Amino acid sequence: MSDLHQSNRRLWNEWSDEFQAIWRSDTDEDELPPAPSPFAEDAPGGAQPQILDGIEGKAYVELGCGGGQGSVGTAELGADPVVGVDFSGDQLQYARELRDEYGVDAQFVQGDVTDLPLPDDRFDVASSEAAFQMVPAIDRAFAEAHRVLREGGVFVFSVMHPLHEALDPETRTLEESYVDAGPREIEIREEYEELLTVFDRPVAELHNGLVDAGFEVRRLLEHHNHEVEQNEPEESDSPDVMWEIPQSVRFWAVAR
Ligand SMILES: C[S@@+](CC[C@H](N)C(=O)[O-])C[C@H]1O[C@@H](n2cnc3c(N)ncnc32)[C@H](O)[C@@H]1O
Numbered sequence: 001m002s003d004l005h006q007s008n009r010r011l012w013n014e015w016s017d018e019f020q021a022i023w024r025s026d027t028d029e030d031e032l033p034p035a036p037s038p039f040a041e042d043a044p045g046g047a048q049p050q051i052l053d054g055i056e057g058k059a060y061v062e063l064g065c066g067g068g069q070g071s072v073g074t075a076e077l078g079a080d081p082v083v084g085v086d087f088s089g090d091q092l093q094y095a096r097e098l099r100d101e102y103g104v105d106a107q108f109v110q111g112d113v114t115d116l117p118l119p120d121d122r123f124d125v126a127s128s129e130a131a132f133q134m135v136p137a138i139d140r141a142f143a144e145a146h147r148v149l150r151e152g153g154v155f156v157f158s159v160m161h162p163l164h165e166a167l168d169p170e171t172r173t174l175e176e177s178y179v180d181a182g183p184r185e186i187e188i189r190e191e192y193e194e195l196l197t198v199f200d201r202p203v204a205e206l207h208n209g210l211v212d213a214g215f216e217v218r219r220l221l222e223h224h225n226h227e228v229e230q231n232e233p234e235e236s237d238s239p240d241v242m243w244e245i246p247q248s249v250r251f252w253a254v255a256r
Contacts, residue, residue, distance in 0.1 A: 064131020
């Protein structure tokens with residue numbers, strides 16, 4: 001594992017308690033915390049492409065699963081078996097707790113998305129949400145996603161939109177180049193030992209990386225954040241430019 005991987009992993013172990021508390025911040029004691037699946041009808045981005053013939057009974061893996069919300073939500077929809085992979089042991093601990101709260105079957109495995117501890121051709125469906133932007137060798141992560149999917153398997157892949165990351169909403173100017181952004185270091189908390197390193201890759205680079213790994217990209221969604229999707233602009237405190245740019249980019253691709 002490279003130095004950068006290791007420092008990102010340590011950062012995620014440090015940040016995990018606080019990050020997972022955010023997921024649970026609106027949950028009353030007698031409620032289950034949210035576990036949204038990328039295969040739910042109300043997944044971000046509006047109507048989802050008709051590429052997958054349902055998730056029920058499909059072998060599913062989530063890459064960079066964090067607190068397991070996507071894996072647990074997808075297990076609730078009937079995917080079987082369900083495996084979540086993350087390199088942070090602390091995040092995985094939360095994922096296992098969430099699985100037990102929901103009472104679904106899901107296995108959570110510690111591993112790096114660039115070197116998955118999983119066999120070839122094992123899964124019908126894979127997804128990854130907000131994780132690959134932290135991976136320096138994204139081509140290896142795409143190759144691994146392809147390796148563990150069977151021929152014709154579906155990969156739903158999403159990261160923060162690079163334009164959203166480059167834009168300063170207050171000044172409406174770009175803080176970094178869209179076409180040539182280098183690695184960006186983010187201080188999550190002053191008291192944390194590590195910085196988080198992310199890569200704001202242009203959409204074309206993500207698309208071409210998937211194609212080079214052997215995927216046929218079937219659909220691309222650029223969607224707003226939930227607040228923007230669910231509210232009228234005048235009901236929000238967000239700067240109005242947030243209504244004019246997507247928050248995330250999501251690919252639906254098929255392994256060839
Ligand atoms: C922003 S969280 C997203 C988690 C989850 N997908 C979600 O939507 O809440 C990013 C996750 O990616 C994981 N991650 C980052 N780089 C990774 C790598 N190279 N291999 C495995 N997991 C990684 C982190 O540990 C973290 O749990």
